[in-house]
Amino acid sequence: MEAATTHHQAEPPARKRVLDLLARATRTDMETVFNALVTKPNHERLRGPETGLVMVRGRMGGGGAAFNLGEATVTRATIRFTDGTVGHSYRLGTDKRAAELAAIFDALWQQDSTHQLVEDKLLKPVEEKLSAEQTKRAAQTAATKVEFFTMVRGED
Amino acid sequence: MQIHETSLTGGFTNPVLDSQNVFRTVMNCMAQPGTIGEVAMGVEPPAPLGAAAGAVMLTLCDHDTAVWLGPHLLTPGITGWLGFHCGAPLTKEKTEAKFAFAHHKAPLPSLMSFAQGTLEYPDRSTTLVIEVEALDGGPTLELKGPGIRTTALLSPKGLPEHVLKQWAKNGQIFPQGVDVILTAGHRLAALPRTCKISLKEA
Amino acid sequence: MYVAVKGGETAIANAHRLLADRRRGDRNLPAITIEQLIEQLGLGVDRVMAEASLFDRSLAALALKQSRGDMIEAIFLLRAYRTTLPRFGTSKPVETGSMQVERRVSATYKDLPGGQLLGPTFDYTHRLLDPSLLEDGMVDQAVERPGTPDHVMRVSDILDGEGLIEPDGEMPEDHVAGDLTREPMEFPMQRDLRLQALARGDEGFLLALAYSTQRGYGRTHPFVGEIRMGLVEVELEVPELGFTVSLGEIRVTECQMVNQFKGSAKAPPQFTRGYGLVFGQSERKAMAMSLVDRALRADEFGEDRLAPAQDEEFVISHCDNVQATGFVEHLKLPHYVDFQAELDLVRRMRARHAAEMNRDIDKEAAE
Numbered sequence: 208m209e210a211a212t213t214h215h216q217a218e219p220p221a222r223k224r225v226l227d228l229l230a231r232a233t234r235t236d237m238e239t240v241f242n243a244l245v246t247k248p249n250h251e252r253l254r255g256p257e258t259g260l261v262m263v264r265g266r267m268g269g270g271g272a273a274f275n276l277g278e279a280t281v282t283r284a285t286i287r288f289t290d291g292t293v294g295h296s297y298r299l300g301t302d303k304r305a306a307e308l309a310a311i312f313d314a315l316w317q318q319d320s321t322h323q324l325v326e327d328k329l330l331k332p333v334e335e336k337l338s339a340e341q342t343k344r345a346a347q348t349a350a351t352k353v354e355f356f357t358m359v360r361g362e363d
Numbered sequence: 364m365q366i367h368e369t370s371l372t373g374g375f376t377n378p379v380l381d382s383q384n385v386f387r388t389v390m391n392c393m394a395q396p397g398t399i400g401e402v403a404m405g406v407e408p409p410a411p412l413g414a415a416a417g418a419v420m421l422t423l424c425d426h427d428t429a430v431w432l433g434p435h436l437l438t439p440g441i442t443g444w445l446g447f448h449c450g451a452p453l454t455k456e457k458t459e460a461k462f463a464f465a466h467h468k469a470p471l472p473s474l475m476s477f478a479q480g481t482l483e484y485p486d487r488s489t490t491l492v493i494e495v496e497a498l499d500g501g502p503t504l505e506l507k508g509p510g511i512r513t514t515a516l517l518s519p520k521g522l523p524e525h526v527l528k529q530w531a532k533n534g535q536i537f538p539q540g541v542d543v544i545l546t547a548g549h550r551l552a553a554l555p556r557t558c559k560i561s562l563k564e565a
Numbered sequence: 566m567y568v569a570v571k572g573g574e575t576a577i578a579n580a581h582r583l584l585a586d587r588r589r590g591d592r593n594l595p596a597i598t599i600e601q602l603i604e605q606l607g608l609g610v611d612r613v614m615a616e617a618s619l620f621d622r623s624l625a626a627l628a629l630k631q632s633r634g635d636m637i638e639a640i641f642l643l644r645a646y647r648t649t650l651p652r653f654g655t656s657k658p659v660e661t662g663s664m665q666v667e668r669r670v671s672a673t674y675k676d677l678p679g680g681q682l683l684g685p686t687f688d689y690t691h692r693l694l695d696p697s698l699l700e701d702g703m704v705d706q707a708v709e710r711p712g713t714p715d716h717v718m719r720v721s722d723i724l725d726g727e728g729l730i731e732p733d734g735e736m737p738e739d740h741v742a743g744d745l746t747r748e749p750m751e752f753p754m755q756r757d758l759r760l761q762a763l764a765r766g767d768e769g770f771l772l773a774l775a776y777s778t779q780r781g782y783g784r785t786h787p788f789v790g791e792i793r794m795g796l797v798e799v800e801l802e803v804p805e806l807g808f809t810v811s812l813g814e815i816r817v818t819e820c821q822m823v824n825q826f827k828g829s830a831k832a833p834p835q836f837t838r839g840y841g842l843v844f845g846q847s848e849r850k851a852m853a854m855s856l857v858d859r860a861l862r863a864d865e866f867g868e869d870r871l872a873p874a875q876d877e878e879f880v881i882s883h884c885d886n887v888q889a890t891g892f893v894e895h896l897k898l899p900h901y902v903d904f905q906a907e908l909d910l911v912r913r914m915r916a917r918h919a920a921e922m923n924r925d926i927d928k929e930a931a932e
Contacts, residue, residue: 268733
């Protein structure tokens with residue numbers, strides 16, 4: 208397929224990191240940064256924000272053939288700025304405003320003028336918060352690790 | 364892989380109401396063969412997919428309906444549009460297709476080559492959506508069958524010849540067989556499998 | 566005979582209003598919030614999600630509040646809600662091997678890579694009611710032990726290294742995972758469909774069946790190879806982007822049950838396996854599921870199917886509590902016409918019976 212006419216077209220891995228983080232940013236995280244924007248972007252909605260389902264799969268035995276475990280709610284949005292930059296978002300849950308904001312930030316990240324701002328004000332803080340949460344969870348779990356010791360048995 | 368720009372635009376403005384509206388139009392045309400329905404809302408699928416065909420696609424196709432596209436419609440713009448707006452998987456196997464979209468500018472495979480449904484599940488046959496030149500101005504067809512009091516007339520222009528030739532056979536395998544939706548620009552008409560068609564003498 | 570079934574609108578409207586009133590209860594108490602349910606009755610919320618087969622903690626909590634705590638009613642509400650939504654796609658299979666583990670225990674190995682991680686468990690509590698919870702007292706923060714966590718290796722991989730255990734479970738190359746929400750059920754059923762049915766099956770029903778296998782009804786001699794609970798990523802291939810997007814994390818519980826080994830002409834004796842995977846934190850359900858999964862594989866291992874837990878049609882057809890409650894509870898709806906017919910029938914039978922008795926008496930008298 209032909210390349211899209213979006214600016215600052217990034218290789219998938221870089222943009223994937225952006226979408227992954229925007230799926231985890233809270234609505235408040237994004238609303239705060241959005242409200243602080245000096246010039247608010249004009250966007251039109253190409254699709255959504257809309258809520259639907261994704262069938263979540265597991266693997267039999269943990270690593271074998273796939274089976275359908277159950278569904279999860281997902282909300283997605285696709286928006287376009289007047290200059291043609293397109294932003295997408297996919298997030299677990301039913302928060303439509305959050306999905307729309309995430310799509311807007313995806314588009315802002317692609318634009319030269321706002322790229323760094325999105326990185327510094329939104330993506331990096333979210334990344335740090337997620338990492339801190341993960342570290343804390345792991346440390347709490349680690350504290351429940353069983354340290355076995357062997358009792359000394361009879362003399363013989 | 365990146366998606367074609369035209370694939371992102373031209374969907375329903377109001378997906379819920381618009382798709383209900385189109386569904387009702389298709390249902391009426393199916394229930395009363397010979398009726399010509401019109402898709403009034405601003406659906407703009409990538410060319411050469413017509414507005415009515417595009418509206419039918421948006422209304423009826425989704426993640427669970429495999430779609431077959433005829434050679435003239437198999438363009439990156441249309442496949443991208445189908446993926447983005449409907450989430451429908453594309454199939455090359457005609458017998459796996461729940462819906463098939465064809466254009467009069469390319470040859471249409473035999474009706475029998477599509478899914479015919481089973482006796483247990485006759486609904487599992489393919490619904491063909493064929494873009495013709497126009498829904499009038501062609502040879503006049505006389506329609507009979509359920510939903511038609513006596514006879515109804517329809518004069519599609521550019522309907523592939525073998526559709527008429529194979530139609531009787533399609534009717535013989537009832538309850539199996541395909542249903543057809545004819546589209547031309549913003550207009551559409553339906554030929555359900557129960558419809559009997561004969562060419563009206565001029 | 567025809568019996569009028571119209572009417573009752575006012576009664577129904579008033580009943581619903583009464584229900585709302587009772588649900589709210591004493592107005593002097595603050596209304597319970599969705600956040601409170603998620604935070605403080607989280608395992609109840611998880612159970613609703615698992616059996617509704619819909620991962621969404623907020624909606625599950627809402628359903629639980631709306632149903633006044635009636636689990637099956639809440640599950641029903643969530644199932645009804647999901648039917649209103651379009652499906653965007655199918656995720657890549659979640660990788661439980663790279664789970665952010667919050668609990669992991671094994672009953673088969675004491676010292677294993679990653680260790681025994683108890684996590685937030687009821688095990689080893691004394692099951693004594695705790696009066697301190699009557700008050701909103703201070704609760705200590707959890708203890709943290711910093712450091713890089715070890716990789717938590719799968720127990721099945723340890724046994725697999727020696728070839729002592731069957732592989733994870735394969736299907737033919739071109740097999741597409743079946744979906745019982747899309748296609749009608751047919752028996753015999755493939756294992757992928759059975760696992761889907763069990764994952765959304767009623768915890769109580771599966772628990773009872775699992776228990777029956779331990780008591781001798783389809784004995785498989787199980788060991789918990791491993792239970793793990795934690796967060797896994799949900800990844801979706803997005804066509805308009807051309808790459809996979811990670812939509813967020815969900816919490817799941819997985820159980821690998823290790824069972825006895827018969828072996829066959831084709832395979833030497835080796836451990837067999839049952840598998841359980843459930844939305845949320847739900848160890849009992851994951852364990853029960855893995856026991857029932859193994860019992861239902863009787864045919865694969867040439868075992869006689871004698872016990873209820875091995876009867877695929879029986880287990881799968883009856884494990885869904887929404888279906889079950891629908892059919893059982895429909896009995897309370899008006900059956901006036903049916904019952905009139907039965908009344909009529911029993912009256913006629915009695916009349917005939919009485920006539921026959923009288924005839925017999927007359928006959929005896931005549932003799």
